Amino acid sequence: MNKKVNIKRDGPESRRRIINVAVRLFAQHGYAGTGMREISAEAEVNLAMINYFFGSKKGLLKEILDTFYAKYIEIALRELEQEGQMEIKLERFIHGTISFFDTYKDYLLVTINELPHDDPEILEHKASWAQKMIAVLEREICRPLAFEKGTVISSTVLGPLLTATMASRFLFAPVMDQVRPENIPKESLEEYSEMISTSLLKMIS
Amino acid sequence: MNKKVNIKRDGPESRRRIINVAVRLFAQHGYAGTGMREISAEAEVNLAMINYFFGSKKGLLKEILDTFYAKYIEIALRELEQEGQMEIKLERFIHGTISFFDTYKDYLLVTINELPHDDPEILEHKASWAQKMIAVLEREICRPLAFEKGTVISSTVLGPLLTATMASRFLFAPVMDQVRPENIPKESLEEYSEMISTSLLKMIS
């Protein structure tokens, strides 16, 4: 009758809990610096459950990276692949991305910090996502820019540049939070988003 | 008579070799992902020599980070702390930094990827270096910018933004090298440096 007498046996709930904990710990101590026992303890699941759900520690990382890349490219497609003035589309893309980075800041940190992770299996996924992003930027930003304004900038430069610029607040947050003087509060996300947006738009003008 | 009959006993030479190998491996596999046996093997020194010279693995990382931070702040002081027009000083700082990043790209990757490394001892060093950099930027860029042009941008935003933008090529290199189509060659460092420089100068204009 009462289905929830026993707290255990949550099924996909455990799976989700593992991911959430893993993302947080990977962002804090890095992938290699986080032990599976630490994850299982904080997620309150048995150690073996991680391998049961994800096959291996690497499988867990792969799923985290894929989740981030998929959402990122989805925003790019949604905001850039439509009719309209390029500057306006770019501005929406920037605001959307920064808002996404803020919500998924741990995912962002894991993704960036594992960029040099040279495992062939992981590298393949990263490259295919990056490929798509570069293609969108080439089509929607670089080509109009060269055609309308004569400004030539390679998409393989613009891609990293855009991402790094938008991510700067989150990337350096662990250090900057230590540095910022107490009397000067952190800028709000809206202020930051506006600054980056106007800066980047000036950049391509 | 012949002092070099025995190849061993190189003294500080071994020390330098350990650092060079460690920087490369830390950049490739991360700090936690690199074993001391891997370092000692590639540097062709005994395992115990690392602890002999640096006290611990953490001591080795600390020295690598300190080397990078010291050189970076030295460039900032040299190029920004002098008389002259702000834009020209900033341009020189950007070119100097990018050239430095290129020469020390492995140091750069280690530094950025270990940003979340929350060891108290490491964090202290990072924060004190960042503090200095922020102070220079505040004095030499942000204040003139607000005074002369009315453009208000916080140094705690500008610092990360500048560094992330200049580092973007090196940060994403492991992935972008996979993505770039064969027929399109990588931009030269000079081209990249020029692009970033003009972009950033437009940004604050």
Place this chain on the structure above:
DNA sequence: TGGTTCACTAAACGTTTGTTTAAGATTGTT
């Protein structure tokens, strides 16, 4: 010549690592 310092080595220390295994519990289906 004896002694101190510096550079180096091999071996072992106790932990911790990711993964596997075999068994058990719970669930929905027949």
Place this chain on the structure above:
DNA sequence: AACAATCTTAAACAAACGTTTAGTGAACCA
């Protein structure tokens, strides 16, 4: 009630981890 599928467990595995120790020479200075 029996079945299969799903979820969970404790225990063990070999391998790798960072660190320590005790000892060996070479170099230099007294």
